[in-house]
Amino acid sequence: MKKTALICTASLSLLAQVAFSQPRSSGSFTVGAVGTGRSTWLLNKNISETDEQTQAYEPSFGIGYGISLGSYFSDNFGVELDVLMSGHQQKYKGGTNYFTQYHSRTNMRQIDLPLTVLIKANSGSYFEIGAMYTLINKATYSKTLDSLDVTASKDVSTLYQKNSFAGLIGFGMEANLSDQVLLQIGFRVAYGLTDLKGVDGQNAYSFDNALIYSDPYQTHQVSGGIHFGIKYMLEY
Secondary structure (H helix, E strand, O other), X not given: OHHHHHHHHHHHHHHHHHHHHOOOOOOEEEEEEEEEEEEEEEEOHHHHOOOOOOOEEEOOEEEEEEEEEEEEEEOOEEEEXXXXXXXXXXXXXXXXXXXXXXXXXXXEXXXXXXXXXXXXXXXXXXXEEEEEEEEEEEEEEXXXXXXXXXXXXXXXXXXXXXXXXXXXXXXXEEEEOOOOEEEEEEEEEEEEOOOOEOXXXXXXXXXXXXXXOOOOOOOEEEEEEEEEEEEEEEEO
16 A cells, blocks of 8 residues: 555656646636536445345446536646536345345435545646545435336435545546637546445435434545536636
8 A cells, every 4th residue: 555655646646747848838817617527426335245135236337517617737737627507316226036026226316525636747637636625405206116117205314424535546638629618528536435324226225324324334435437628718
């Protein structure tokens, strides 16, 4: 673990030196519209270690949209802050036969605030690393029994933390549509570093419920997918 951390630190230091070694141009601000389409997960070992006939993960997806603000100190180095209205969901399934088969999901509405350091190459490719703070506005759990085709929903917002903190890493390409308009397309992954708590996929039982989960694990919010934006650049 220490060796990996040293390698990562050395790599980032080298990238920063390369960025600062480039001839400095005037600095610039960027402002624009951004969006994301991503795979979303709420990972908890209480679910992954359960018999799949009881409850199991299903692939889940979410989108986000908002604005981006950036400050660049040279052509190759800068920082950006996005403000995204996002959806994050986790789907589940289970059941031993047709009469007990179910599908459920937890759907979260949130505001994501990713702050990243960007290091760009002259070719237009970029690497980013940073952190994301998330504010949870609402969490809803719904469950459908396949045999009856009946869906029941309930608000589970109080069983989730109101905010979370994640590490973030990404890469991509940037192209000039004009002298001042930029198109950015990349891939970004975020992994939650704090416990979001929350509920399971079978009956919306809280992981803090000692009668159901005598050894509760943490819930980590994870996402990964396409990140894109159109930005206007103002030099200073």
